[in-house]
Amino acid sequence: MKLGFSAAEEEFRRECADWLNGQMAGEFKDIKGITTLTEKAERRKEWEQQLATHKWSCIGWPEEWGGRNATLAQQVIFAEEYARAGVPGRVNHIGVELAGPTLLAFGTDAQKKRFLPGIAAGQTIFCQGFSEPGAGSDLASVRTKARLEGDEWVVNGQKIWTSLAHISDWIFVVSRSEEGSKGPKGLTFLMMEIDQPGIEIRPIKQINGDAEFNETFFADAKCPADSLIGAVGEGWKIAMGLLAFERGVSTLGQQMGFRNELDDIIAAAKATGAANDPLIRQRIAKAEIGLQLMRYGAMRMLSNTDHSKIDGAALTYKIQWASWRRGLGELAMDIIGQAGEVAEGDAYEWSMLPNLFLYSRSDTIYGGTNQIQRNLIAERGLGMPREPRGDV
């Protein structure tokens, strides 16, 4: 067990920091410090390409696909320095962190050649088409249909909560390809180009006034027959494989965003005098401890190579961070007080801390609600009986 970084790793840290700070002080200083996923989307696509040009886009990928074969320690370091430099979140995080690893694990050589260079280069932005109006927590009950007609798949139905679909080029879609099948059987995983007459995107306005999510409608939408990842009927397996990547190294970058949020709260507490309130001091200390434990939990999860046993750190990770961040939003509002109720300008737009308060209500819902997480933990982690299925 070892926590420290080697001299070579510290040197790598300086290299990352120098390059990122240089970018944020230079050509890309206009996007420094942005905290929402939607602001200045076009510039941030250019930033994706800038990362790619300098081989910082997907450092954990193999070198032949544009990565650096980076070690876990290097990926930790890059994620830390990325956030420390105030670089905004990746608009192509779904491509780099979910679609890419899924293709690497399950794609054919031809599919890798077709998609990976574009993702690595920051040219192909991906979004995820899993949830439907009738398939939220019960994801396996998707009803969007896919049928093979000649050398094309034809897709009909509706997806919802498709984050960033409005700025994406491609969507991966889980749909029912076997007529009459139920649950996880008979599903198929397709890669579809968004810019076509059969796909329509409608933004969903959220409680914070922003519109990061969308409804995505498919009306005879088409993709070539070889857009299928895995075999026909293997869609559930591929989707579950993809979701496992969500708990991977991408969590580290997310955590560094949390670090910036907590640092803002600490600064606000000092500025408002709340830092002298013993109750606020306890809550800030708890938040700090929670964030540190999230970091070391992620280290345990990522260092673990024994996948024969249930990994408790991985299984409990989602509910831990989501609950922590929701609490952080509440703490932020308790510290800034009524100033947090008032927007800075004329629009219904929120600065980092009030936005955190509103946005974090979604954290305990998307990607599996806290209630579903508790079912999973109790069933998979502790061997409790599974919830019975109803027949409504």
Add this chain to the structure above:
Amino acid sequence: MEFVFTEEQQMIGETAKGFFVENATSKRTRSAMASDGIDRDLWTGFCQELGLAGVTVPEIYGGAGLGQVEFALLAEAAGAQVAALPMVGLAMASQAILAGGTDAQKAAWLPKLVSGSVIAVCAGSADVTAQGDSLTGTFEFVPHGASAEVFVLGNDAGAWIVERSAPGVEVTAHVTMDQTRPLATVTLRNAHGDKLADGAAAMRAAREAGWICVAAEALGGAQEALDRTVAYAKERVQFGRAIGSFQAYKHRLADMMIEIEQARSAVYWAACAADEQSSDLPLALHAAKSFAADTYAKCAGDMIQLHGGIGFTWEHDAHLFFKRARAIQSMLGNGNWHREQVASMILGEAA
């Protein structure tokens, strides 16, 4: 950077776990509870047959020369069975002597502590005055104080080794809620003490070792409380179903696991930071002590609740966990105190 146990560490953990599961049985622990809270055969077995009491002590003093990660594995395994042992005394006294003692003091005492032939405990108090080697003062709530043959006592201004048999040493045993770690008051009236070379270093090392020890015990206890409750949830049937199939029940089990996984990260972060002497050690120690203690208290409390009436009986072991957890929360700085230390690091002192 690799936050997983080495093979050697895994082996130590498994050996210790097997030893305590087999030997620290409820029957033996209860028999120790009825006397002075130490299972002597278990202590001898741990120190001599298992030979692990000196895991953090250098080999020249009879130890294994390993670190706090290895010690935490032992304390976790002992804590999981609420073993009646002077573990925290050993951890604190041996680290105090190692960090602040002269070579002669180390050579005189460490081999005896490590072999289990002498039971040592350590306590701090602001209320101690020294005239030369003659000490006067009172030390309250000393764990296993009535069983100790030697004490390491003091504060950051100075620390001394005091033998129980020395004239002027008076020990009053107290009936204690956690009978596996009874508390005592140690009063010194012009008692002879052997001054450690660096009292501040000794007491700091003792505190750090104590925090890691009880945090690791808490982790082990919390996990065991969950494991035993999970077993009960599968076997107990009401309304024609295993009670573990009710969401109100299984979500509570899930909540226990969520806290325990964080406590595990905290304990091994702190132990590893101590071994590497990394700059975030103080933060790690305060995090580990406060978080693991609270996790244990929650899990042991839930253990009683989720067992229903049987969990409230003296016969069931749930109260052993519950009482140990409460004692760990209060000892060596409570949760609010540790979190205030963290707050001071981040925010500065409160105005």
